[in-house]
Amino acid sequence: MSKNRLEAFSDGVLAIIITIMVLEMKVPHGSGWENLTPLIPVFISYLLSFLYLGIYWGNHHHLLHTISHVNPSIMLANLNLLFWLSLIPFVTGWMGENHFESNTVALYAVILLLCGFAYFILQKVIENSLDDNSHIKNAMKKLFKKEMLSIAAYTAAIPMAYINYYVSGVIFFATALMWLIPDRNIEKAVKN
Numbered sequence: 001m002s003k004n005r006l007e008a009f010s011d012g013v014l015a016i017i018i019t020i021m022v023l024e025m026k027v028p029h030g031s032g033w034e035n036l037t038p039l040i041p042v043f044i045s046y047l048l049s050f051l052y053l054g055i056y057w058g059n060h061h062h063l064l065h066t067i068s069h070v071n072p073s074i075m076l077a078n079l080n081l082l083f084w085l086s087l088i089p090f091v092t093g094w095m096g097e098n099h100f101e102s103n104t105v106a107l108y109a110v111i112l113l114l115c116g117f118a119y120f121i122l123q124k125v126i127e128n129s130l131d132d133n134s135h136i137k138n139a140m141k142k143l144f145k146k147e148m149l150s151i152a153a154y155t156a157a158i159p160m161a162y163i164n165y166y167v168s169g170v171i172f173f174a175t176a177l178m179w180l181i182p183d184r185n186i187e188k189a190v191k192n
Contacts, residue, residue, distance in 0.1 A: 001070040006078060007061065013082050014057050021046055021053075021089040045096030045108075048172055049088050052112070055179045056085060056119065062182040065190050066136045067126055077125040081118040087111050105161035105168045112172065113154035120147050135192045139185035146183075150175050 025042055028035035060081070067074065091111045095104040123140055130137045153175045157168040 001075065003064050003067050003070050006070050006075065007064050010060060010064075010078060010082060011057070014053060014060075014085065017086055017089060018050065018053055021049055021092055024089060024093040041099045042093075042096035045092045045100075048169075048176070049092040051173075051176050051180075052115075053085065053088060055176060056081075056115070059119070059179060059182050060122075062186055062190075063123060063126060066140070066186060067129065071129060073125045074122070074129065077118075077122040081115070081122050084111065084115045084118045088115070100165045100169070102162045102165060105165045106158050109154050109157035109161060109168060109172075112175075113151065113158070116147070116151050116154055120151070123147075135189035136186065139183070139189040142185050143183055146178065150178065 025039070025046060028039060088111060091104070091108045095108050098104045123143070127137050127140045153171050157171040160171065161168045
């Protein structure tokens, strides 16, 4: 399988995930500004999830540029990532509709944690498929601290959801900002 086909499939799945999320935002029955107030938590959860999906899309795009061919392990690791990402609309809707109650925020953190693990697995599978002397492989190893920090942050956000869900929200946004710009080391290595 060519990497273009894998990338096109992944892009399609992510587009569907985003579409499902936006369709969950229900139009209010009134035309006054006050009718939008109950939708604020729904919009905030949508915004956060849209940001995460955009980050995964961009980083996934850069990651796939590091390979020349797709093997079965890469296909399975990619499907694993897409599976966990496909659950984001559910947890986004549940969290927004229930105004960030503890269980909803905790489950959102669990899904982000599983997405983070799945991306890490995909990266490691791709890294293991590269030559030992590869500049790309060395660039990927530089991401390890950032990946472990993200996984630790999502893990911390789970119990924090029961103490103060605002702190979990800050953790979510801070972690997203950390990944907003794809790693330049990988970009440089791909150009070499």
